[in-house]
Amino acid sequence: MDLPVLTPGQFDLIYNGFSLAIAAMGAGFLYFILSRGQVAPAYRTALTVSALVVAIAFYHYLRIFESWAAAYVLEGGAYVSTGKPFNDAYRYVDWLLTVPLLLVEAVLVLRLKQGAGGMIARLSIAAILMIVTGYPGEVSSDTATRLIWGTISTIPFLYILYVLWVELGKSLATQPAKVRVLVRNLRLLLLASWGVYPIAYLAPVLGFDGAGAVVALQTGYTLADVIAKPLFGAMIVWIAIEKSRADGWSPNAAAVPASTSKA
Amino acid sequence: MDLPVLTPGQFDLIYNGFSLAIAAMGAGFLYFILSRGQVAPAYRTALTVSALVVAIAFYHYLRIFESWAAAYVLEGGAYVSTGKPFNDAYRYVDWLLTVPLLLVEAVLVLRLKQGAGGMIARLSIAAILMIVTGYPGEVSSDTATRLIWGTISTIPFLYILYVLWVELGKSLATQPAKVRVLVRNLRLLLLASWGVYPIAYLAPVLGFDGAGAVVALQTGYTLADVIAKPLFGAMIVWIAIEKSRADGWSPNAAAVPASTSKA
Numbered sequence: 034m035d036l037p038v039l040t041p042g043q044f045d046l047i048y049n050g051f052s053l054a055i056a057a058m059g060a061g062f063l064y065f066i067l068s069r070g071q072v073a074p075a076y077r078t079a080l081t082v083s084a085l086v087v088a089i090a091f092y093h094y095l096r097i098f099e100s101w102a103a104a105y106v107l108e109g110g111a112y113v114s115t116g117k118p119f120n121d122a123y124r125y126v127d128w129l130l131t132v133p134l135l136l137v138e139a140v141l142v143l144r145l146k147q148g149a150g151g152m153i154a155r156l157s158i159a160a161i162l163m164i165v166t167g168y169p170g171e172v173s174s175d176t177a178t179r180l181i182w183g184t185i186s187t188i189p190f191l192y193i194l195y196v197l198w199v200e201l202g203k204s205l206a207t208q209p210a211k212v213r214v215l216v217r218n219l220r221l222l223l224l225a226s227w228g229v230y231p232i233a234y235l236a237p238v239l240g241f242d243g244a245g246a247v248v249a250l251q252t253g254y255t256l257a258d259v260i261a262k263p264l265f266g267a268m269i270v271w272i273a274i275e276k277s278r279a280d281g282w283s284p285n286a287a288a289v290p291a292s293t294s295k296a
Numbered sequence: 297m298d299l300p301v302l303t304p305g306q307f308d309l310i311y312n313g314f315s316l317a318i319a320a321m322g323a324g325f326l327y328f329i330l331s332r333g334q335v336a337p338a339y340r341t342a343l344t345v346s347a348l349v350v351a352i353a354f355y356h357y358l359r360i361f362e363s364w365a366a367a368y369v370l371e372g373g374a375y376v377s378t379g380k381p382f383n384d385a386y387r388y389v390d391w392l393l394t395v396p397l398l399l400v401e402a403v404l405v406l407r408l409k410q411g412a413g414g415m416i417a418r419l420s421i422a423a424i425l426m427i428v429t430g431y432p433g434e435v436s437s438d439t440a441t442r443l444i445w446g447t448i449s450t451i452p453f454l455y456i457l458y459v460l461w462v463e464l465g466k467s468l469a470t471q472p473a474k475v476r477v478l479v480r481n482l483r484l485l486l487l488a489s490w491g492v493y494p495i496a497y498l499a500p501v502l503g504f505d506g507a508g509a510v511v512a513l514q515t516g517y518t519l520a521d522v523i524a525k526p527l528f529g530a531m532i533v534w535i536a537i538e539k540s541r542a543d544g545w546s547p548n549a550a551a552v553p554a555s556t557s558k559a
Contacts, residue, residue, distance in 0.1 A: 074547035081330040
């Protein structure tokens with residue numbers, strides 16, 4: 034993508050958004066690691082996968098932040114390109130690794146037993162197709178190219194959303210009451226975060242000018258990533274805690290050897 | 297190896313491949329460390345060795361990434377050599393340490409009791425021979441030299457693959473049903489990843505031009521490393537989880553000392 038001249042306000046908004054994402058991913062990582070003892074062993078892999086997702090995103094936001102800082106220089110009160118390209122691909126490499134893991138996370142915490150492996154495989158393939166077909170449009174400065182690849186990418190996108198929505202919905206019936214509310218919110222959070230990606234992607238063709246498009250695109254993706262990764266992962270933790278409780282597991286019992294009870 | 301002029305697309309593909317490998321190795325490390333509680337103590341050393349492999353590779357890919365970024369500069373729309381050499385040796389040092397460990401990993405998780413020590417020793421010696429004899433061909437720009445050393449290196453390569461294939465095959469009969477499927481997939485993954493190395497090695501003599509050869513070689517090695525290390529390690533974890541279960545071990549029971557049951 035070409036790098037338009039930005040006002041300090043525009044440059045800083047994107048820059049500070051990247052920094053916020055680094056902090057949010059790092060904090061998410063610590064939360065998921067430190068919460069392991071609060072959930073039954075059966076749910077720990079879901080927390081592990083949540084931790085992997087934000088760790089991978091933490092790494093990529095560090096790189097994105099550095100790439101952004103190197104791509105612009107303040108000259109005469111405005112930010113202009115240094116000639117160094119901003120590497121858009123970090124986001125796509127990140128999604129290539131994290132989107133399949135996010136799907137695994139959701140499937141694991143709900144313990145969808147029947148056909149979970151097959152569903153993860155189908156969703157992962159769709160995720161890879163979605164990301165790989167989105168990329169050529171992302172890096173093109175041609176509107177038609179962006180629209181064509183964007184449209185192709187939307188097909189696996191809608192497939193994933195549909196399957197997750199229906200499967201999460203189906204699982205609602207079998208969950209304890211407290212968990213049901215959380216799963217319902219998880220579903221809404223999924224829709225809210227995933228809904229932002231296509232809007233951000235379309236910013237450059239939605240009538241924004243060069244600078245406005247870059248701001249809408251970068252802050253949109255960053256916002257969506259913060260919702261879809263650390264916030265989504267936190268909901269996975271809360272679901273896992275409630276489900277552990279519903280299964281009759283308690284963090285106290287695990288910490289205190291039973292031999293201490295009136296033997 | 298000489299550094300040919302690359303298009304931005306070619307340079308970026310290699311660059312982003314290295315970055316993906318850093319993220320994949322780091323995520324693999326966290327996964328192997330965090331999964332220890334999910335497997336019986338007998339399988340934890342296999343997970344430890346998997347973690348060592350990706351930790352070593354994580355370090356080397358950081359170095360490779362830096363070396364690559366320093367070797368090229370964008371000039372007039374194309375990437376040209378800065379005069380700084382790209383250090384191919386990082387890969388060979390990495391393999392020298394990680395390939396014997398990968399073999400240990402596979403042997404440990406299958407708990408091949410009879411002659412495991414001798415087999416690891418023989419495979420490790422073959423691995424070192426394979427890597428040491430491959431290197432002179434790798435750094436030579438002479439086709440004949442590359443082919444001669446490549447051929448010599450293929451002898452221990454085929455020996456290792458043969459031994460692993462046969463031994464993994466033999467162990468199939470003694471594994472529980474669920475484990476059998478995983479071991480079969482592990483064997484295929486081994487063949488898929490190891491099969492890519494010689495193809496990448498031969499890229500410069502397979503009629504690719506300078507730039508094409510560098511792209512095929514670097515992305516080929518990176519892809520093979522991502523399959524052979526974090527993905528292979530993940531399959532080791534899944535095998536260890538299934539075998540722990542088959543041995544009657546449960547992560548729940550592990551939290552409660554056995555002495556505690558109604559004494």
